[in-house]
Amino acid sequence: MKHLSRFLVASLLVLGFSTANAQDQNNPWAVSIGVNAVDIYPTGGDLENVQGDIFSEFFNASDHWNILPSVSRLSVGRYIGSGFVFNVAGSVNKIDVLGETEEGDAVNADDLSYYAVDGGINYSFKEAIGSKWFDPYLGLGGGYTWVDEIGVGHVNGSFGLNFWMTENLALNLQTTYKHVLEDYETGAYPPTHFQHAAGITFAFGGKDTDGDGVYDKDDECPEVPGLAEFNGCPDTDGDGITDAKDDCPDVAGTAEFNGCPDTDGDGIADPKDECPTVAGLANLNGCPDADGDGITDAKDDCPNEAGPAANNGCPYQDKDGDGVLDKDDNCPDVAGTVANNGCPEVTEEVQKKLNEYAAQVLFDSGKSSIKAQSDKVLSDIIAILNEYPSAKFTVEGHTDSAGSEASNQKLSDARANSVKTYLTGKGVDQFRLSAIGYGESRPIASNKTRDGRAQNRRVEINLVK
Missing domain, CATH: 3.30.1330.60 (OmpA-like domain)
Known part of the structure; x- marks a missing residue:
């Protein structure tokens, strides 16, 4: 009993600092190891003047429980879908206490050996209650138990709790009512009894094709290593946007630009920015126009003076100062008159x-x-x-x-x-x-x-x- 108490306390402390998952399609196999306790007393009176009513003093471990203070139970379970798990368990124990008399005196046995093999189907309520770590379940099945080489078959009904501390590790507590199928005769063993168990469950066996730690069932990118926070999909540039949704998967960007950067901060993503390192205007594909003449600086022969595209962004000159722009001046080097297209008139x-x-x-x-x-x-x-x-x-x-x-x-x-x-x-x-x-x-x-x-x-x- 001392060892069981320590085991339970340690497990509960671990549980208090953990969150977890459960045995499911991702981890279809589970192995549990732990201790078991056999209680013959609260079963309804197969042994006259020894056993109490059903569930009588159910938690009176000090007076009625038979516990082997070592690892004494091993079970293997396989998830079969929709919350159902097929389970097979084997356990050993020593029977020292059969019950007590009406006067309250203990009825002891002489270190009877106890061996049991059980199998059955458990149903988990974890999904039904929406929990990731608290996993109550009910089980039905049967088994065979030997006490000092005398064996008998029985049907089992179980109630258990799994406290999942990680995705693969849980604390397991279970009690099983084992109802013997034969009429019990005095001196024949074993009688109908309860078997309690406490242990650690290890879940394993999930398929993870890409080896990224996210099982294929939950992996949105099962053939490409990725990250758990993105359901198994990669984020090569680490910008928080999965590669599949990232227009620039190799360069860190922002969600605003579908994962692409905006190096110059002009509101135009680099792939669409013809001048990605210099802030510019959207209507000029991200390129600047210092003089505001609608011609990008790179193509503007006069980037600081507004001018028409026809003159490569430069203002038209009037070299001779006659009021007629050179483009319209038939005599751009000689002052003339507007009436004579910029040429001097013959007087x-x-x-x-x-x-x-x-x-x-x-x-x-x-x-x-x-x-x-x-x-x-x-x-x-x-x-x-x-x-x-x-x-x-x-x-x-x-x-x-x-x-x-x-x-x-x-x-x-x-x-x-x-x-x-x-x-x-x-x-x-x-x-x-x-x-x-x-x-x-x-x-x-x-x-x-x-x-x-x-x-x-x-x-x-x-x-x-």
């Missing part, structure tokens, strides 16, 4: 000056070849033309009325083209110049005087409007 004064210079261009007599002394005035003409790079001009040739009209027309054409050729040869755009001869048809003075005829032999350079 009447400029036109007059051109023709003053043009009138000084000299030709060999009767020919279209230009005299060398005309180079200076032609250079002045070129300088004026270059000031108006978008303006177009017509070089006009004129003659006096001397000679035939046909020859004068031909000569005026030749001289106009000769001046045009000279000017384009000096860099004036040929598409800005045209040449035409008017012969003697447009005199500006009388052809009856020498001076008048001299004025009529001329070249004019006029603006094409």
